[in-house]
Amino acid sequence: MAKLRTTFAPTPLAAVKTVVGEAGACPPLADIKSKAEAAGFKLELIEAAPSDPFLKVKADDLVGFLKWIRDDLNLEFNFLQVISAVDFIDKAATEDSPTVRARMELLYVLYSFPLCAYLNVKVELPRENPQVNTVAHLFRAANWYERECYDMMGIKFNGHPHLERILLPSDWVGHPLRKDYVYPEEYNGMKVPL
Amino acid sequence: MSTSVNNTSGEIRDEIKDLETQELTINMGPQHPSTHGVLRVEIVSDGEIIKGAYPEIGYLHRCFEKHTENREYLQVIPFVDRMDYIAAMNMELGFCLALEKLLQVEIPERAQGIRVLVSELNRIASHLLALGTYSLDIGGFTPFLYAFRDREKILRIFEEICGARLLYNYIRPGGVARDLSKSVQEKIADFCKYFVPQLDEINDLLSGNLIFVNRTANIGVISPDMAVAYGLSGPNLRGSGVNWDLRKVHPYSGYEKYDFDVCLGLAEKGVVGDCWNRYFVRIKEMYQSIRIIEQALKALPEGASMGAVSKSIKPIGEIYMQTECPRGTLGYHIVADGTKRPHRVKAKSPCFIAVSTIDEMCAGMMLADVVAYLGSLDIVLGEVDR
Numbered sequence: 001m002a003k004l005r006t007t008f009a010p011t012p013l014a015a016v017k018t019v020v021g022e023a024g025a026c027p028p029l030a031d032i033k034s035k036a037e038a039a040g041f042k043l044e045l046i047e048a049a050p051s052d053p054f055l056k057v058k059a060d061d062l063v064g065f066l067k068w069i070r071d072d073l074n075l076e077f078n079f080l081q082v083i084s085a086v087d088f089i090d091k092a093a094t095e096d097s098p099t100v101r102a103r104m105e106l107l108y109v110l111y112s113f114p115l116c117a118y119l120n121v122k123v124e125l126p127r128e129n130p131q132v133n134t135v136a137h138l139f140r141a142a143n144w145y146e147r148e149c150y151d152m153m154g155i156k157f158n159g160h161p162h163l164e165r166i167l168l169p170s171d172w173v174g175h176p177l178r179k180d181y182v183y184p185e186e187y188n189g190m191k192v193p194l
Numbered sequence: 195m196s197t198s199v200n201n202t203s204g205e206i207r208d209e210i211k212d213l214e215t216q217e218l219t220i221n222m223g224p225q226h227p228s229t230h231g232v233l234r235v236e237i238v239s240d241g242e243i244i245k246g247a248y249p250e251i252g253y254l255h256r257c258f259e260k261h262t263e264n265r266e267y268l269q270v271i272p273f274v275d276r277m278d279y280i281a282a283m284n285m286e287l288g289f290c291l292a293l294e295k296l297l298q299v300e301i302p303e304r305a306q307g308i309r310v311l312v313s314e315l316n317r318i319a320s321h322l323l324a325l326g327t328y329s330l331d332i333g334g335f336t337p338f339l340y341a342f343r344d345r346e347k348i349l350r351i352f353e354e355i356c357g358a359r360l361l362y363n364y365i366r367p368g369g370v371a372r373d374l375s376k377s378v379q380e381k382i383a384d385f386c387k388y389f390v391p392q393l394d395e396i397n398d399l400l401s402g403n404l405i406f407v408n409r410t411a412n413i414g415v416i417s418p419d420m421a422v423a424y425g426l427s428g429p430n431l432r433g434s435g436v437n438w439d440l441r442k443v444h445p446y447s448g449y450e451k452y453d454f455d456v457c458l459g460l461a462e463k464g465v466v467g468d469c470w471n472r473y474f475v476r477i478k479e480m481y482q483s484i485r486i487i488e489q490a491l492k493a494l495p496e497g498a499s500m501g502a503v504s505k506s507i508k509p510i511g512e513i514y515m516q517t518e519c520p521r522g523t524l525g526y527h528i529v530a531d532g533t534k535r536p537h538r539v540k541a542k543s544p545c546f547i548a549v550s551t552i553d554e555m556c557a558g559m560m561l562a563d564v565v566a567y568l569g570s571l572d573i574v575l576g577e578v579d580r
Binding site for chain 1: 298444579
């Protein structure tokens with residue numbers, strides 16, 4: 001028999017209001033970087049205004065780094081905002097834009113309540129057969145974000161509990177947000193209008 | 195089969211003793227009225243108790259993100275309208291703010307004031323729809339009519355501001371498409387005066403109603419830790435007692451100038467994080483929105499409503515920016531490569547992650563409580579599927 005959940009431990013009101021820290025409590029990103037390097041992670045800090053600054057992590061280090069930065073009591077980046085994937089294909093420089101190298105990028109945006117700050121963590125993956133270890137066991141939110149990245153970009157998350165398509169039908173061919181995606185002419189006998 | 199279970203001596207008859215129970219799989223949606231759109235939840239039930247609930251999304255998927263890659267920046271704005279069509283002003287505001295941060299342009303004070311006005315009005319309209327349909331789900335028909343009557347007044351104001359009732363295309367990079375006329379300002383001021391007593395009335399009618407409280411209090415409790423682990427935001431997060439409102443913590447568009455309170459679930463009924471508290475946070479937020487609107491109207495400076503931004507914009511860089519929408523924090527990740535079209539636009543939808551909690555939260559619930567839980571999350575499937 002399934003069990004009915006009836007009792008819940010009420011959250012004490014005193015604990016409710018004290019979650020958020022003061023604005024401006026966050027140390028500069030360079031400090032976080034040197035702290036992480038002391039803990040044994042290899043990082044790269046990339047700053048180019050007006051873009052957001054971000055920390056670049058090696059794909060093998062990703063899970064360990066996110067776990068460390070989530071559990072470190074002075075940082076507590078435990079609030080995962082989004083996982084976003086970007087696809088780049090080789091492109092020569094034009095008048096407006098510089099040369100682009102083929103790669104796949106994953107952006108993890110984390111938030112820390114005590115520091116009142118965002119942290120952008122980036123991982124670079126090869127375009128051919130991109131794969132990285134899952135963080136679904138660290139953040140419950142990652143479960144669906146990773147499924148979406150898989151659905152749209154074809155990035156494989158090793159160890160994910162349920163890596164299946166989420167927005168598209170399960171028999172869809174291809175990953176539509178990849179830059180070399182070919183639009184299908186028909187789906188299950190139905191013509192796809194363009 | 196005979197009609198009674200027990201015979202006269204009170205013993206259970208043999209043929210009934212051997213009956214087995216069986217799990218039943220029920221599809222709730224995609225046409226179910228309480229799913230607020232085209233969401234399908236596959237429910238495995240054991241009697242009245244739910245063993246598992248598996249949400250299936252994607253019925254409204256239009257791949258907005260792919261469309262943006264083939265459009266110029268200004269052409270993207272109508273697309274973001276169509277994500278959360280209940281609060282389109284807030285969708286536009288987030289996108290334009292992210293673009294402006296990339297372009298590093300100054301926004302005129304008046305345009306900022308107008309943006310705050312329209313997005314707070316839209317927040318009220320969205321919360322009215324949320325609580326109206328929520329009461330309808332629970333079985334109260336009257337608050338729905340009250341809520342829609344007042345929402346209509348806001349939509350009339352929007353119609354006068356920009357000509358559209360739902361999909362506005364009003365906020366643009368650099369400011370807003372049209373200035374706010376004197377008569378509209380008067381109408382907004384009149385609306386504030388009119389709305390507070392109406393809201394009191396809805397509040398009196400619904401919030402303390404015993405049937406409503408019994409259906410929602412202590413149901414679907416999300417603890418603060420769980421809310422953070424799931425990345426919930428907006429009223430769903432604050433209903434769990436986490437004090438995080440982007441308008442307060444990372445103010446944008448001049449929100450730091452206005453005096454308002456962050457509303458939390460404080461367990462006036464039930465426990466922190468249950469359906470009733472999430473609902474009540476929305477009621478309290480509407481009062482705060484009225485406060486912001488009144489201050490913004492009073493402080494609205496004269497001047498231009500549109501900054502000096504070129505019609506064909508070519509930003510370069512990468513940005514992730516979040517704003518506080520009625521349903522939570524909406525984020526845009528924009529990768530701009532210096533051409534007229536964005537390389538990639540990713541929208542982080544608060545409803546997407548709210549739907550993902552159904553799996554864990556609904557196991558062990560009564561079947562009828564799923565409707566109460568879904569309604570309290572206030573999801574819009576246009577935003578979940580994008």
